[in-house]
Amino acid sequence: MATNLGGLVKRLQDIMRNDPGINGDAQRIEQIIWALFLKVYDAKEEDWEMDEDDYHSIIPEPYRWQNWAHDDGTGTAYTGEELLEFVNDLFTVLKNLSITPDMPKKKRIVKTMFEETNQYMKDGVLLRQVINVIDDIDLESYDNMHALGDIYETILKELQSAGRAGEFYTPRAVTDFMADRIEPHLGERMADFACGTGGFLVSWLRELEKQIAAPDDRALWNHSVYGIEKKQFPYMLAITNLLLHGVDNPDIDHGNSLLHDVLDYTEKDKFDKILMNPPYGGSEKKDVMSHFPDDLADSETADLFMSVILYRLKQGGRAAVVLPDGFLFGTDNTKVNIKKKLMAECDLHTIVRLPGSVFAPYTSITTNILFFDRTHPTEKIWFYRLDMPEGYKHFSKTKPMRLEHFDPVKAWWDDRQEILEGDFPKAKCYTIDEIAAGGYNLDLCGFPHEEEEILEPMELIQKYQEQRKSLNDDIDKILARITAKLEDNA
Structure with a gap:
C-alpha cells in the first residue's frame, strides 16, 4: 500500500533531523526535492515510453529511479555507505549529462536540475529511509498525483520560514486572485520572468484547466506557460511543481531575464499574458543595466523587470504584477520614465493596494498589484485599497492570507464605485491628467494611519x-x- 500522503513531509523531516549532514529546513527541503523529482520523473518516463515508440531516457539505465531506489525487502537494495557512494556517483553522472539545444526540454531539465544541487545526508541508513518513503508514494492515480501537488504546496509554504528561500514564494491566495482577474484562455501563452517556485504558473494552469474539453485542449494547456528563474534552488522547486501538476514538458529556463538586451526582443519573444511578482529591493550592477535604454536603466531590480514586461507583452495582451510602494511613489527620473512608458503604451486600469504582512515573515514591505492591458494608452486609473480582514491584526504562517480575503475587491471589480471611509478614499478613480499633474506619483488610496502626536x-x-x-x-x-x-x- 502506498505511503499515506498526509504526513509525508513530517515523516521525511523527522528522519533527516537525525542526520549530522543536514542543517536547517532549507537543506531538508532541497533533499526532499531532488529525490521527489527523480521519483516523479520516473513515473513520467513510463508514460512517455508508452506514448512514444522511439523514447529513450537521458538517464543511464543503472541510475534511473526504478533500477536502484526500490527496496523489495530482500536485503539487496543499496543502503549505508554503499548507498551514499552510489548517490554521489548518481549526482556526478546527472551533472555531466550531454545535452544539445535541439533536445526536448523534458530531457534537458535533468541536467539543469542537478547542476548546482547538493546531497547533504551523511548517514546512508537514514538516506535509505528517506528514499523508501518517497519511493512508496503511489503516482498511478490522478487523485494521488493531485494530492501530492497539494502537499508540495505545504513544502513551498515552509520556505517562508527557511531563511531567504521565502523570497521565491508568493502566497497562493495572491497568485490565484491574479490568475483569475487576468482571465486565461486556451491558446494563450503566459510568462513569469522571475518565476521562483512556479506559483503563478500553477495558478494559471489551474484556472485554465477548467476550459479543457478535448484532448487537443490538453495539449494547448500543457504548452501554455513559460518561466525563467536564475537561482538553482527555486528553479528545482518550479520544475518539480509543474511535473506534479501534470505538465509533461516544463518550459522553464535556468537563467536571468535581465541579461538580455530588451531592444532585441521580437514578436516571437512576446506573450499574451504576464503574471509576476518581480524581486524587489535588490540593486543591479552596471553590466545588467547596460541591457536597457539609458532612460529606463535603473539599479532597482523591480524597475528593470517592469521594463522587461513592457518589451515582452503582446499587443492586446494583459498583465498583473506585484510591485512595492517604492515604485508607486518614486519620482526619480528613471521611475517616472518607466511609469510614463507604461501609461503611454498600456491601459493601466487598476491598482490594488494589498494590506501589510501579506508576505510575512519574509518581508513587511507594503505591496500593490498593477493590472494593465496593451490595448491603448491609459486614460484613467482605479485604485482599490484592500484592508486587513476583520479579526486580523496581521497575516502570519498560521493565519495566512486566503483567497476569500479578496472577495471585497472581486465584488467591487465589475461595478466600480468610489468609496470613502472617513477622510481616506478606499476606492477612487484618477484621470491621466491628474496623475501627470501629480508628477506620476501613484501612491494614492493609502492606508489610514494614526496621526503622530507632537508634544x-x-x-x-x-x-x-x-x-x-x-x-x-x-x-x-x-x-x-x-x-x-x-x-x-x-
Whole structure:
C-alpha cells in the first residue's frame, strides 16, 4: 500500500533531523526535492515510453529511479555507505549529462536540475529511509498525483520560514486572485520572468484547466506557460511543481531575464499574458543595466523587470504584477520614465493596494498589484485599497492570507464605485491628467494611519514618566500574585 500522503513531509523531516549532514529546513527541503523529482520523473518516463515508440531516457539505465531506489525487502537494495557512494556517483553522472539545444526540454531539465544541487545526508541508513518513503508514494492515480501537488504546496509554504528561500514564494491566495482577474484562455501563452517556485504558473494552469474539453485542449494547456528563474534552488522547486501538476514538458529556463538586451526582443519573444511578482529591493550592477535604454536603466531590480514586461507583452495582451510602494511613489527620473512608458503604451486600469504582512515573515514591505492591458494608452486609473480582514491584526504562517480575503475587491471589480471611509478614499478613480499633474506619483488610496502626536519636551517627559509608572504598577501586581501563589504552595 502506498505511503499515506498526509504526513509525508513530517515523516521525511523527522528522519533527516537525525542526520549530522543536514542543517536547517532549507537543506531538508532541497533533499526532499531532488529525490521527489527523480521519483516523479520516473513515473513520467513510463508514460512517455508508452506514448512514444522511439523514447529513450537521458538517464543511464543503472541510475534511473526504478533500477536502484526500490527496496523489495530482500536485503539487496543499496543502503549505508554503499548507498551514499552510489548517490554521489548518481549526482556526478546527472551533472555531466550531454545535452544539445535541439533536445526536448523534458530531457534537458535533468541536467539543469542537478547542476548546482547538493546531497547533504551523511548517514546512508537514514538516506535509505528517506528514499523508501518517497519511493512508496503511489503516482498511478490522478487523485494521488493531485494530492501530492497539494502537499508540495505545504513544502513551498515552509520556505517562508527557511531563511531567504521565502523570497521565491508568493502566497497562493495572491497568485490565484491574479490568475483569475487576468482571465486565461486556451491558446494563450503566459510568462513569469522571475518565476521562483512556479506559483503563478500553477495558478494559471489551474484556472485554465477548467476550459479543457478535448484532448487537443490538453495539449494547448500543457504548452501554455513559460518561466525563467536564475537561482538553482527555486528553479528545482518550479520544475518539480509543474511535473506534479501534470505538465509533461516544463518550459522553464535556468537563467536571468535581465541579461538580455530588451531592444532585441521580437514578436516571437512576446506573450499574451504576464503574471509576476518581480524581486524587489535588490540593486543591479552596471553590466545588467547596460541591457536597457539609458532612460529606463535603473539599479532597482523591480524597475528593470517592469521594463522587461513592457518589451515582452503582446499587443492586446494583459498583465498583473506585484510591485512595492517604492515604485508607486518614486519620482526619480528613471521611475517616472518607466511609469510614463507604461501609461503611454498600456491601459493601466487598476491598482490594488494589498494590506501589510501579506508576505510575512519574509518581508513587511507594503505591496500593490498593477493590472494593465496593451490595448491603448491609459486614460484613467482605479485604485482599490484592500484592508486587513476583520479579526486580523496581521497575516502570519498560521493565519495566512486566503483567497476569500479578496472577495471585497472581486465584488467591487465589475461595478466600480468610489468609496470613502472617513477622510481616506478606499476606492477612487484618477484621470491621466491628474496623475501627470501629480508628477506620476501613484501612491494614492493609502492606508489610514494614526496621526503622530507632537508634544512639548516637558510634556513628553511627563507622559513617559506616567507610562513607566503604569507599567511598573502592572509588574508589581503580577509579582505580588506570583509571590502569593508560591506562599500558598509552601
